[in-house]
Amino acid sequence: MNKKIKRSAALAVGILTAFSGASSAAPSGRPVLNAYAAGSIPAFPGAAGGGKYATGGRGGEVYHVTNLNDSGEGSFRDAVSKSGRIVVFDVSGTIELKGNILCSGNVTVAGQTAPGGSGITLKNYKMGMSGDNIICRYISSRPGPYAATDSGNDAWGGAKGSNSIIDHCSMGWTTDEQWGLYSNNTNYTVQYSVLGPADSWGGHKKGLHGFGIMMGKGDLTFDHNLIIHNVSRNFRGKVPDQYTADFTNNIIYDWGYQTAYGTIGHLNYVNNTLKAGSSTTGGYHWMYVDSTTKPQNFKVYCAGNRLINKDGSLHSITNDNWSGVTVKDDIGISKNDLYSASSFPINIDGENISTANTAESAAASYDHVISFAGNGISPDKRTAIDRQCASDAKNGTGQCSGTAAYDGSEANLNKYNIKCGVTYSYPSAVTKKEITDADNDGMDDSWELERGLDPNDPEDYAGDYCGQGYMNIEYYINDLTVNSFPEGVVKLSPTDGNFTPVSAVSAFEKIEADSFSDKKGIIVEEYSGRSNNLALVSDGDWVKYSRINFGSGANSFSGWMGGYPSKIELYLDSMDGTPAAVIDYSGTKSLNDYHTFETNIKTITGTHDLYMVFKGESEYLVNLCSFKFGKDKLPISGKLFKNVQVTAQANPDSWQIGENAAVGSFIFGDREFRIAELQSNLEGAEILLTSCDAKGTTGEAASFTAGSDMSLYVGLDSRVENVPEWLSDYTLMRTLCRSDNDVTFMMYIKDVRAGENISLGSNGQTYKCVNYIVMALPAEKQYPAGDINRDGITGMADLVLLQKYILKKEELTQEQSVSADVNGDGATDVFDVIRLRKMIVNNT
Numbered sequence: 001m002n003k004k005i006k007r008s009a010a011l012a013v014g015i016l017t018a019f020s021g022a023s024s025a026a027p028s029g030r031p032v033l034n035a036y037a038a039g040s041i042p043a044f045p046g047a048a049g050g051g052k053y054a055t056g057g058r059g060g061e062v063y064h065v066t067n068l069n070d071s072g073e074g075s076f077r078d079a080v081s082k083s084g085r086i087v088v089f090d091v092s093g094t095i096e097l098k099g100n101i102l103c104s105g106n107v108t109v110a111g112q113t114a115p116g117g118s119g120i121t122l123k124n125y126k127m128g129m130s131g132d133n134i135i136c137r138y139i140s141s142r143p144g145p146y147a148a149t150d151s152g153n154d155a156w157g158g159a160k161g162s163n164s165i166i167d168h169c170s171m172g173w174t175t176d177e178q179w180g181l182y183s184n185n186t187n188y189t190v191q192y193s194v195l196g197p198a199d200s201w202g203g204h205k206k207g208l209h210g211f212g213i214m215m216g217k218g219d220l221t222f223d224h225n226l227i228i229h230n231v232s233r234n235f236r237g238k239v240p241d242q243y244t245a246d247f248t249n250n251i252i253y254d255w256g257y258q259t260a261y262g263t264i265g266h267l268n269y270v271n272n273t274l275k276a277g278s279s280t281t282g283g284y285h286w287m288y289v290d291s292t293t294k295p296q297n298f299k300v301y302c303a304g305n306r307l308i309n310k311d312g313s314l315h316s317i318t319n320d321n322w323s324g325v326t327v328k329d330d331i332g333i334s335k336n337d338l339y340s341a342s343s344f345p346i347n348i349d350g351e352n353i354s355t356a357n358t359a360e361s362a363a364a365s366y367d368h369v370i371s372f373a374g375n376g377i378s379p380d381k382r383t384a385i386d387r388q389c390a391s392d393a394k395n396g397t398g399q400c401s402g403t404a405a406y407d408g409s410e411a412n413l414n415k416y417n418i419k420c421g422v423t424y425s426y427p428s429a430v431t432k433k434e435i436t437d438a439d440n441d442g443m444d445d446s447w448e449l450e451r452g453l454d455p456n457d458p459e460d461y462a463g464d465y466c467g468q469g470y471m472n473i474e475y476y477i478n479d480l481t482v483n484s485f486p487e488g489v490v491k492l493s494p495t496d497g498n499f500t501p502v503s504a505v506s507a508f509e510k511i512e513a514d515s516f517s518d519k520k521g522i523i524v525e526e527y528s529g530r531s532n533n534l535a536l537v538s539d540g541d542w543v544k545y546s547r548i549n550f551g552s553g554a555n556s557f558s559g560w561m562g563g564y565p566s567k568i569e570l571y572l573d574s575m576d577g578t579p580a581a582v583i584d585y586s587g588t589k590s591l592n593d594y595h596t597f598e599t600n601i602k603t604i605t606g607t608h609d610l611y612m613v614f615k616g617e618s619e620y621l622v623n624l625c626s627f628k629f630g631k632d633k634l635p636i637s638g639k640l641f642k643n644v645q646v647t648a649q650a651n652p653d654s655w656q657i658g659e660n661a662a663v664g665s666f667i668f669g670d671r672e673f674r675i676a677e678l679q680s681n682l683e684g685a686e687i688l689l690t691s692c693d694a695k696g697t698t699g700e701a702a703s704f705t706a707g708s709d710m711s712l713y714v715g716l717d718s719r720v721e722n723v724p725e726w727l728s729d730y731t732l733m734r735t736l737c738r739s740d741n742d743v744t745f746m747m748y749i750k751d752v753r754a755g756e757n758i759s760l761g762s763n764g765q766t767y768k769c770v771n772y773i774v775m776a777l778p779a780e781k782q783y784p785a786g787d788i789n790r791d792g793i794t795g796m797a798d799l800v801l802l803q804k805y806i807l808k809k810e811e812l813t814q815e816q817s818v819s820a821d822v823n824g825d826g827a828t829d830v831f832d833v834i835r836l837r838k839m840i841v842n843n844t
Contacts, residue, residue, distance in 0.1 A: 026290065033748050035307065040349075040518055041469040043135050043165050044478045045490040049163035049246055049355045050346050054518065056108030058133030059544075059611070060084030062442040062461055062473055065093060065120075070098045076120065080107050083131065084576055086473055088442040089114035093429035095471035097125040097143075103792055105131025110477040112168075112484075113139030113442070114432040117381035119168075121427050127171070129158030129181060129839075137481070139373045140170040140383055144424050145403045150205040152176030169193045169486055170375040171385050173424055175202040175209055175402075177659035182216030182238040187348070188297040189221040192484070194374040194386045197229030200256070201402025201410075201418050205779045208256075208412040209403065211236070218243020219346045222250055224353045225371040228389045229400045230418060231256030236289075239265030242297050244344040248355040249365035252372075253393040255798065256400055256416040258283040263291040264298050264342040268356035271304035273366045275393065275678070279400035279416045284315060289338065290328035298333065300325055301340045306362045308436060310396070349523060368486050370394050378464055383427060443476040451475075452496035463572055464546060464609070466499040469517050504549040505608050506631040511545065517609075519546040533625040536592075537563075537614050541576065548610040553603045556630035557583055562594040562623050565666055565674070566616030570601070572608040579613070580604050584669055584689065586658035591623045599656050617664075640686045640707045640776040648701040650693035655702065658687035665740055667773045668692040677738040681745075682713065688774040695763040695771035702760045706752045709779035713747030714760075717769040726761035743770055751779065786822045786836045786840025788817065794843070799836050806830055 054478070063085045066074035068718040076095055079087040083106040092114035101122065103109070111119035113576050119138035127141035127183060141155045146242025155171035156179040164346045170193060171178045198210025212230035215222065216238030227234050227250060227332055230436040234252045238244045243265040252259055269286055274283070286305055289298060302325055307315035317324030327335045343356035355552050359365070370393055371379050374386025382390070392398030404421040405415060413420060435444040437453050445455035453460050461473040470478070475493040482490040505511065514524045521541035524532045534543065565587040569579035581601035589597050597697040614621050637643035638657035646652040654669030662683055665675045694701050706712075715737050716723065716731060730748035737745040752758060786794040788801050804810035805828065812820055812828070820828045823835045 018648055018671060019303065024838075026243075040516070044137075044167070044474070044481070044681040046192075046481070046485045047167070047189070048191060048358065049081060049165075049189040049223050049353060050187045050219050050223070051163060053348060053424065054133055054135050054163050054165045054188075055106070056133060056368075057084055057086040057106055058108070058471060058518075060086055060106065060108075060576060062441070062444070063087050065089045065091060067751055068093055068095050068431075069254070070096060075603070077101060077835075080104055080109065083107060086110060086442070086471075086477075088473075088477070089120060090433045091429065091431050092116050092120060092427070093431075094121045094123050094426040096123050100125045100128045100157075102128045102130040102158070103134055103136070106133050107131070107805050108135040108477075109137060109139060111136075111375065112377050113477055113481045114431065115430040117377040118383050119375045121170075121375075121383065123426055126154050126174075126180075127156050127158075128187075129156075129161035129164065130166050131747075132160050132162040132164065132185075134161065135162040135167075136164070136169060137167045138169065138375050138377065138385075140427075142170065142173040142385070142424065142426070144173045145199055146176070147203045148175055148199075148203065150203055152204050152209060153783050154178070154180035159182050161188055165189040165191070166193060167191050168373075168375055168481070170383060171244045172196045172385070175199045175204040177233065179213045179215075182214040182215065183433045186217050186219045186243065187346075189223065190225060191221070191223045192369075192373045194389050195225055195230070196229045197398075197401055198231065198233045199402050200229075200400045201404045201413060201415075203404050207410060208418065208759065210400065212252075212255075214238055215247070216240070216263070218245060220244075221248070221346070222244035223248045223359075224369050224373060225250045226253065226369050226389055226393055227251065227275070227391055228253045229279070229398060229729065230760055232258040232283075234258070234534040235260045235262070237262030237264040237267070237291070239263055239267070240293065240297075242299075243607050244268065244346050245614075246270075246346065246355045246730045247360040249369070251275065251366060251369045251393055253277055254279050254400060255283055257281055258288065259285065260287040261290050263293045264289060264300065264394050265298075266299045267302060268342075268354060269302045269305065270343065271357045271359040271362045271365060273306055273308065273362045273369075275308040275396070277392070277396060277399065279418065280310070282682035285317065285326050286321070286723045288326050288328065289333075290331065292331050295331050295333045296337070298338055299344070300338045301343045301356065301664060304359070304362055311766045312396075323627065338765050349604045359739075361779075364409055372484055372486065376484065377480055383421050384425065419793060434530075442473050447476055447479070447581050450495045453494065453544050466494050467517075467546060468493075504547045505545070506590060507548050507554050507604075508631060509549045510628050511548075511628050512626050513624045516543040517546040530608070533623050535620075535623050537621045537624070538619065538622065539616055542611055542613040545610045545612075546694065547607055549607045550604045550629065551606075553605050553631065554599065554601070555603050555632060556600050556634045557581075557627065558596060558598045559627035560594055560625045561585070561597055561627075561839070562588045562592050563621050564616065564618040564663055565832060566618070566621040567616060567672075568622075569613040569615060570604070571611040571613060572604070575611045575613060576725065583656070584656060585622060586656070586666065586687070586689075587660070588755055589660065591620060594625065595625070598634055600636070600653050601629075604629075636704075638686050638688075638707070640710050640778065641688045642705040642707040643772075644688065644702055644704040646691075646702045647699075648691060648694035648697040650696060651691040654689070654691045656689045658689050661687050661775055668771070671770075673739045673743070673770070674740050676740040676742075677736070679735045679737070681735060682737065682775060682777070685713065685775040688776070690760075690771050690774060693770045695769065696766045700759050700761055701763075704758055704760075706758060706761055707775075708754045710752050710754075710776045711779060712752045712758065713748045713775040713777075714748045714750075715763075715773040715775070716748065717763075717772070718744045718746050719769045720763065720765045722764055724761055724764035726759065737773070739770075745773055753778075757819060786819060786839055788812070788816050788819045790819065794836075795840060797831070799840060802828075802833055802836060806833060 200210025211233035215236035376382030401419040
């Protein structure tokens with residue numbers, strides 16, 4: 001039976017759709033992003049390159065894989081079918097797939113938890129990435145020839161895969177690419193993995209055909225990988241325009257006739273080792289640039305690489321790296337056009353995360369790749385094929401191979417020394433769970449006890465016991481990998497007493513917006529030289545604030561912010577399920593138009609990690625500088641609507657004030673409906689956002705005090721058959737308002753004096769309609785006749801101003817001209833001067 005642990009609230013991570021920008025001008029049509037990656041901490045200790053900040057299933061639920069079935073409850077296929085999961089394994093061995101795996105976005109696959117330490121192996125079909133923001137570790141995808149067609153098969157592929165990281169995985173035994181994911185994915189990393197051997201003679205219709213990597217789209221990293229026994233495409237570049245690609249600290253061993261070629265974008269080719277093997281007959285260079293796809297964009301930074309000949313000597317291009325770059329004739333560029341003296345960045349949130357900056361030497365990385373690349377939580381626990389590949393690369397043994405029988409008519413088999421008729425062995429099943437996990441939260445009980453956690457609490461996997469930003473389950477699964485990296489890369493999480501717990505932060509004191517512990521898709525920028533604010537906040541972006549103490553209850557929210565109408569969903573401890581509260585932000589004139597925004601919220605109690613998820617339709621929604629919560633409910637008040645008292649029982653907390661009515665403004669506090677059409681005479685009105693569900697109220701729904709002389713507008717759904725009695729002293733206008741759900745409101749107006757108490761009654765109808773909407777505009781101020789300077793008094797100052805105007809020594813505004821026409825004949829002239837003088841004399 002599948003054991004699936006749910007949190008009281010869990011993940012709703014937004015799908016990532018923007019890409020990290022390069023340092024040079026972005027190519028046409030390429031989005032530039034400041035914070036593509038979701039996290040402010042690496043995906044895990046040791047994560048590097050383009051996918052360094054993937055978050056995977058962080059904040060989600062733990063899903064246990066409990067069998068090796070192709071599908072169904074407890075299967076790996078079911079585990080990755082939904083977002084917001086951290087997948088752990090109670091079993092290990094080989095899964096006989098009946099179709100490709102399609103891994104959803106926002107998922108962490110923790111193959112290191114499988115019993116035995118050698119992860120999981122997939123057979124027959126490939127591992128596919130159908131979503132973005134995936135962390136996948138310690139998984140082998142080795143389909144073999146069993147379901148392949150003569151068009152070939154890939155070991156790893158999919159339609160997406162942006163903002164993802166593949167770590168300590170193994171892929172091979174296919175007749176096309178081992179890595180075939182390249183067309184719709186940016187900001188990803190493949191590291192410490194084995195790619196190969198290919199099934200180079202396995203029934204492909206083109207004959208000899210078994211390749212390594214299709215490398216694209218861009219802002220990507222291949223680092224510390226063993227690419228082995230593939231006849232060609234070790235890699236083939238599919239990097240368009242000026243996207244960056246890192247190819248650093250890898251080993252390519254025993255290629256057949258070609259190392260790398262294709263569309264290369266801006267390529268960092270740094271500190272790799274190429275080692276010729278038994279099948280190597282050509283391609284003694286770093287790359288062959290042959291693509292005609294906008295080659296004018298291509299640039300190469302090439303440094304620190306070495307090529308080892310079959311006899312162990314160093315090829316001449318080792319000491320002259322640039323001589324190992326070759327260019328096809330007649331593609332429109334020369335070799336000199338490619339040259340770059342410096343590496344290219346992969347920028348995320350202002351940080352250059354390209355591994356070209358951190359690459360170790362080719363010799364050092366060679367030893368580390370031999371020792372650690374592949375599927376296993378320690379060198380000795382890697383799968384048999386990965387250990388064999390490491391041995392081949394180290395000792396210069398092995399050769400390219402294929403599962404089909406030898407065919408003497410195929411000359412290439414001898415030319416490239418292809419070993420034919422090979423068979424593949426797959427790991428055996430281990431169906432017994434190795435750890436003691438009483439509460440089934442995915443963490444070993446002894447590990448929990450050492451860190452002060454409760455092995456009988458199935459929910460404590462979701463916390464952050466030492467305040468470093470990971471979930472407790474992440475600390476645990478990361479600790480399992482300490483021996484699969486070079487010493488010092490992964491440090492064990494602190495044990496009880498060796499760390500300082502994160503202190504709770506009062507919800508009722510000002511919280512600086514940049515004090516978050518994690519985020520997605522948001523940048524931090526300086527605000528007025530005093531503090532930092534959250535900026536460029538888009539739909540689905542979120543921030544996390546650790547250990548916020550709401551005490552016995554927070555009932556209101558206050559934020560110093562600017563932006564456009566949007567919603568802020570408040571989640572506690574994770575981002576799954578229903579938010580604890582939703583803030584309907586009415587917006588200001590612009591992102592930089594800051595005001596204090598206050599609103600009531602549903603009561604929140606206790607101490608929690610607070611997630612704020614931003615939702616809206618504008619490209620950028622809000623800038624947030626600081627916020628705090630209040631213990632008491634706020635009286636609902638604006639400039640015109642004062643002391644709003646809600647008596648309706650349906651969603652009373654959703655009533656609120658909105659400013660500056662315009663197309664796009666919300667009209668209800670409990671619905672997403674917005675204004676789609678508004679006549680100009682109502683633009684800028686203050687809105688009293690009612691509850692749509694209050695349409696069923698009998699009697700008074702709410703009351704308020706007029707903040708000034710004003711015109712009050714009530715919009716009644718045109719489908720309401722009978723106008724409510726309380727609107728009898730209102731006047732029906734020709735002005736109409738329409739919402740984006742195609743409701744037309746008939747607008748009724750009433751002039752109200754400052755301080756007057758106003759009652760809003762029942763909608764009068766509950767079926768086939770929505771509730772009424774309410775707006776107000778300040779009344780135009782009335783000035784005495786002849787009050788030209790509009791100071792409220794008609795006197796000598798007005799006469800002097802009028803005389804200057806007649807003598808063309810002063811200009812009047814349009815409003816002043818109206819007051820200057822004291823005799824009402826439509827002209828401002830000397831007769832008005834005479835009339836105004838008499839008025840002043842008579843008044844004195």
